Amino acid sequence: MTYDEAADVIRLEITPGISGLQVRPGDYYFLYQPFRFTGWESHPFTVGAWSYDVDPLGAPLDNYGKPWNSLDNAQLPLLSGSFPDQESWDVRKAQFQRSSTPRLIFWIRPYDGWTRQLRRQCLRAPNQPVHTTILLEGPYGHSHPLWRYESLLMIVGGTGIAAAVPYLQDHLQRSANHCSSTSEGKSRTRDIELVWTTRQPAFLRGLADRELNPMLSRDDFRASFYATGSSDRFRQDFNALGYTVQMGRPDLQSLILTRASEASAAGMKLAILVCGPAGMADEARAATHLATKQGYQDIKYVEESFTW
Structure with missing residues (x-):
């Protein structure tokens, strides 16, 4: 785990056992963090993102979850073969996941109690990740x-x-060339808009450079x-990097x-995903x-819980 003081967010990466x-x-x-006086204390957190050392087709990935330009044949035996068109992407992905270990990523805003203790642990070891044992229940x-x-x-x-990025990752996988157009798991989504409001621009920058980066160049x-x-x-810093950051809040x-109106005019079904403070x-x-x-x-409204 690492703590970004400018973003005021703990990034916790967990490799399950x-x-x-x-x-x-x-x-x-x-x-849960065991071996503490209050080791029974637990908190619910949404998985914000995940990654594998190789993607479901066997391509080795870099630290940002993107395939390298060249394939390492030593990492291809799991799903390197071709699949019939009628086999869904969900089936292929499940086969890969059953024999692989993902790295789970959580973004934690430190408040009181245990989350504040996590921040203190990180601050005691500045400029380097802290390694600890975490128990997962779930x-x-x-979905x-x-x-x-x-x-x-x-x-x-x-x-x-954290509620949005996993659906973006899912869209990338379902939209990939190896997901057959006749497969029942092929993404039908043609237009995605993300509207993200936060207090700390550093948090925006971190995700724009990492988890959101594969999406930013897509049409x-x-x-x-x-x-x-x-x-x-901060706004000038973002604009210099190609990100547009507006001050204030959007008119929802x-x-x-x-x-x-746009979706209706185009004959498209619209889904709205919301995860944020109660007022939002x-x-x-x-x-x-x-x-x-x-x-x-023709609108589907989905509201995810926002408590931590």
Whole structure:
């Protein structure tokens, strides 16, 4: 685990002690840190992202989860063969996951109690990762088939980004060339918009450079970043890197009504995923209800829990 003081977020990477753990969007775990006076204390955290040393087709991956340009044949025996078109991507991915060990990534905002203790452990070893033992209880949660919707709008706040990134990873896998167009698991999503609001621009920067990086160059994806507690200097830094960060908060009602109108005009089904503070969720829910009252009925609204 590492602590980014500018982002005020602990990045916890866990390699489970057993192989075959299948990870899905929407999964969350109760985390325990044993060998402490309050070692029974646990907290639920959503899996924000995951990665493997090789991808489901056997290509070795770099530290950002992207394939190297060349393949290492020594790592290809699992799924290097061809598959009939009727075999779904879900089946192929499950075969890979049953014999592989993922690295689970959690983003934790330190508050009181155990999360504050995690931050203290990191601060005692600055500029280097801290290694510890964590017990996992789970997975719990429910994965929504957002890949069945042609248009997808994600509205997240702070560490609520953990609810969105797994669905983006799932979209990348389902949209890949090796996922047959006739496969039942092929993503139908053609347009994704991510709207992320957080106080710390450093948190935005970290994920834009890592987990979100594979999506930023895609034609079917666009992102709007909002920072509520930063200065113009941070905005200039992001613009120099190619990221646009706006100050303040988005107008969710206008955003949702516009997306509902565009999806309806294009004959697309729209899914709206929301994970953020209560005020953000209330505003998004009310705006979605207003959209349905205005006649935009083909909308799926999904709200994930935001507690840590």
